[in-house]
Amino acid sequence: MTQNDRRGLGEDRLALAIASGKSVRDAAKEANISESTAYRRLSEATFRVRVDELRRKMTTDTIRLLSATGNEAVNCLRDAMQSADSTIRIRGGAELLKYFWRLYEHNAKCNAGSITIDQAIALVDSVLQAITDEIEDESQVKRIGKRLEVLIADLTSI
Structure with missing residues (x-):
């Protein structure tokens, strides 16, 4: 694995961890990078856009799951x-x-x-x-x- 591949993998993990709501410190540990590197990445506009896109996708996925179970929940309450x-x-x-x-x-x-x-x-x-x-x-x-x-x-x- 090349240096660029490792950096890309670390950035992917960092972006996902931050988008998931983890602190920068915890996200850096999870991505196996230093906290200062994590803050450096966060200072980059393209990285922040990527994190925002991941958050939107997570939110959309969550809404989809909630919608899929919404009718089931209503039926449960109707049964009650x-x-x-x-x-x-x-x-x-x-x-x-x-x-x-x-x-x-x-x-x-x-x-x-x-x-x-x-x-x-x-x-x-x-x-x-x-x-x-x-x-x-x-x-x-x-x-x-x-x-x-x-x-x-x-x-x-x-």
Whole structure:
């Protein structure tokens, strides 16, 4: 292996380690180069661009994996809402609402594909109705109602 090959391999390892979030010191150790060499590489614009490209690729890969399992997670929460245990049903519904709201906020910020406030409130109402239809303890229904009132107030303040 030539000197240039070793340097290239060290730079590849350094770029990957830094893009992965490691400190310069730890990345340098992993790349088997000195810390001062690592800082020298970081001072080079082309190296920083390479690190940024690796970070973007890692982020894209992570989003792809999360998207692939997102439907599975939603189905799991929907299954929890069918549980005989009312506490599990409530938690399943609450988690679905929480993640729905985060997605709604994200879409609203992006202005792409977001739903209307009326659609959001209708969804919250339908989930609340599905949960309360199965709950016999009136105090649980009231607690859920109060939490949803806060959520709806947040929805309408956008």
